[in-house]
Amino acid sequence: MDIEERIKLVLKKPTEEVLTVENLRHLFEIGAPLQHYIGFEISGYIHLGTGLMAGAKIADFQKAGIKTRVFLADWHSWINDKLGGDLETIQEVALKYFKVGMEKSIEVMGGKPEKVEFVLASEILEKGDYWQTVIDISKNVTLSRVLRSITIMGRKMGEAIDFAKLIYPMMQVADIFYQGVTIAHAGMDQRKAHVIAIEVAEKLRYHPIIHNGEKLKPVAVHHHLLLGLQEPPKWPIESEEEFKEIKAEMKMSKSKPYSAVFIHDSPEEIREKLRKAFCPAREVKYNPVLDWVEYLVFREEPTEFTIHRPAKYGGDVTYTTFEELKRDFAEGKLHPLDLKNAVAEYLIDLLEPIRKYFERHPEPLELMKSVQITR
Numbered sequence: 001m002d003i004e005e006r007i008k009l010v011l012k013k014p015t016e017e018v019l020t021v022e023n024l025r026h027l028f029e030i031g032a033p034l035q036h037y038i039g040f041e042i043s044g045y046i047h048l049g050t051g052l053m054a055g056a057k058i059a060d061f062q063k064a065g066i067k068t069r070v071f072l073a074d075w076h077s078w079i080n081d082k083l084g085g086d087l088e089t090i091q092e093v094a095l096k097y098f099k100v101g102m103e104k105s106i107e108v109m110g111g112k113p114e115k116v117e118f119v120l121a122s123e124i125l126e127k128g129d130y131w132q133t134v135i136d137i138s139k140n141v142t143l144s145r146v147l148r149s150i151t152i153m154g155r156k157m158g159e160a161i162d163f164a165k166l167i168y169p170m171m172q173v174a175d176i177f178y179q180g181v182t183i184a185h186a187g188m189d190q191r192k193a194h195v196i197a198i199e200v201a202e203k204l205r206y207h208p209i210i211h212n213g214e215k216l217k218p219v220a221v222h223h224h225l226l227l228g229l230q231e232p233p234k235w236p237i238e239s240e241e242e243f244k245e246i247k248a249e250m251k252m253s254k255s256k257p258y259s260a261v262f263i264h265d266s267p268e269e270i271r272e273k274l275r276k277a278f279c280p281a282r283e284v285k286y287n288p289v290l291d292w293v294e295y296l297v298f299r300e301e302p303t304e305f306t307i308h309r310p311a312k313y314g315g316d317v318t319y320t321t322f323e324e325l326k327r328d329f330a331e332g333k334l335h336p337l338d339l340k341n342a343v344a345e346y347l348i349d350l351l352e353p354i355r356k357y358f359e360r361h362p363e364p365l366e367l368m369k370s371v372q373i374t375r
């Protein structure tokens with residue numbers, strides 16, 4: 001596969017941003033080690049955003065010949081008070097639930113889970129000179145910048161926090177260098193950590209990434225944040241500014257279970273969640289159901305997506321691109337209820353292998369029921 005095709009795979013939906021494409025091309029051209037990673041805190045259930053958006057990109061990276069890694073951020077979850085802030089519970093959930101949930105998510109998105117390396121943060125950070133790397137990075141970042149970057153923990157700027165939470169962003173940057181990551185991947189909400197990594201790359205003394213004597217800058221790949229299904233806090237949204245703010249705040253999140261479809265949800269739960277979803281007729285600017293259609297159903301285009309309707313409402317209709325479907329929706333030719341039903345059935349089909357797996361192996365979900373999900 002030539003370099004341009006590999007770049008196309010990295011840029012493919014749901015990628016929203018690559019920092020930078022030039023640097024990515026450079027990595028391919030010089031034959032640098034292509035080591036990807038995406039990190040996750042360990043807390044509640046895996047949803048479509050965490051499982052399928054990340055899974056889709058992992059599948060693309062594998063096709064582009066990039067080594068993929070999922071980083072189970074147990075220490076970071078402890079710092080961020082997840083699962084009662086109990087490290088042992090966090091590690092048990094990471095290995096017995098999260099790993100298998102991610103493997104299944106990667107598989108339904110066309111990736112090869114057996115080729116993904118799963119690394120528990122404590123495996124690397126309890127040994128060697130990890131903390132030296134953390135200090136090296138910290139010496140190159142101002143306190144005000146660290147304070148601004150706590151949004152990568154799902155915290156609000158200015159929120160009252162304990163001191164350990166200021167170490168977390170520096171650890172997240174160190175994770176990249178310490179593991180020799182050349183392709184750092186996450187959702188858009190994590191970009192602050194990656195921008196710091198790119199900026200400090202050339203200044204580091206401990207664990208810079210070196211190839212043939214050249215200090216490499218990591219490439220950051222950020223995927224789209226799938227919207228949650230809930231109604232926005234303010235409606236209608238008036239300005240472009242307001243729109244941007246609300247979109248970031250409205251991402252699907254495990255701490256807002258009503259906003260999310262989880263990968264193990266039953267068909268009844270999926271139908272019910274979609275029935276209640278925010279999806280005003282003709283609204284194409286802020287519409288979570290359309291957002292899911294754009295990034296899940298039409299990740300590959302053209303794709304045939306059929307919406308079944310009774311003959312009196314126009315009969316079945318098949319779309320091959322998102323733009324066609326969006327146009328009909330905007331013109332009122334496609335009713336929200338018909339769209340919601342079709343999306344629910346699409347997800348029920350897509351998630352069937354995961355549901356079936358958990359029916360045969362209920363232990364991970366039983367473990368999840370027994371833990372206290374604190375954040």
Ligand SMILES: Nc1ncnc2c1ncn2[C@@H]1O[C@H](COP(=O)(O)OP(=O)(O)OP(=O)(O)O)[C@@H](O)[C@H]1O
Pocket residue numbers: 038039040041042047048049050053054153154185186187188189190223224225226227228251252253254255256375
């Ligand atoms: N809605 C989403 N769509 C796409 N990616 C997401 C979404 N939510 C989280 N991610 C990505 O998944 C990874 C893990 O995120 P995280 O553990 O914060 O998930 P979360 O469910 O949003 O948690 P929280 O409840 O703390 O908000 C990050 O790379 C993040 O950007």
Ligand SMILES: N[C@@H](Cc1ccc(O)cc1)C(=O)O
Pocket residue numbers: 038039040041071073076152153154171172173175176190
């Ligand atoms: N900050 C990430 C989790 C993470 C932790 C450490 C990392 O190295 C990478 C990612 C999140 O909240 O989802």
